Amino acid sequence: MAEADTIPVRIVQLNDAQALEAQLIELSIVVKRFLSCIAVSHVVDMSTTCRFIV
Structure with a gap:
């Protein structure tokens, strides 16, 4: 998309309640993506650690 014209x-048009709802939905999506990235990196770290310990 960066190269798209x-x-x-x-x-x-949103009222205040609709705008707040849209922001909360967007925030929950961002948080879920962030947490899934953290979880994946944690699992990778744990598997690397376990390999060295075993």
């Missing part, structure tokens, strides 16, 4: 967007 245009990107798809959607403009909508």
Whole structure:
């Protein structure tokens, strides 16, 4: 997408409650992705550690 001349967007009118709901949903997606990345790196670290211990 960085090389694209245009990107798809959607403009909508939101009231405060709708905007807050959209922000909370987006934040939960970001947190889930972050936590899954942390979990994957932790499992990799543990498997590396276990290999050296065994």
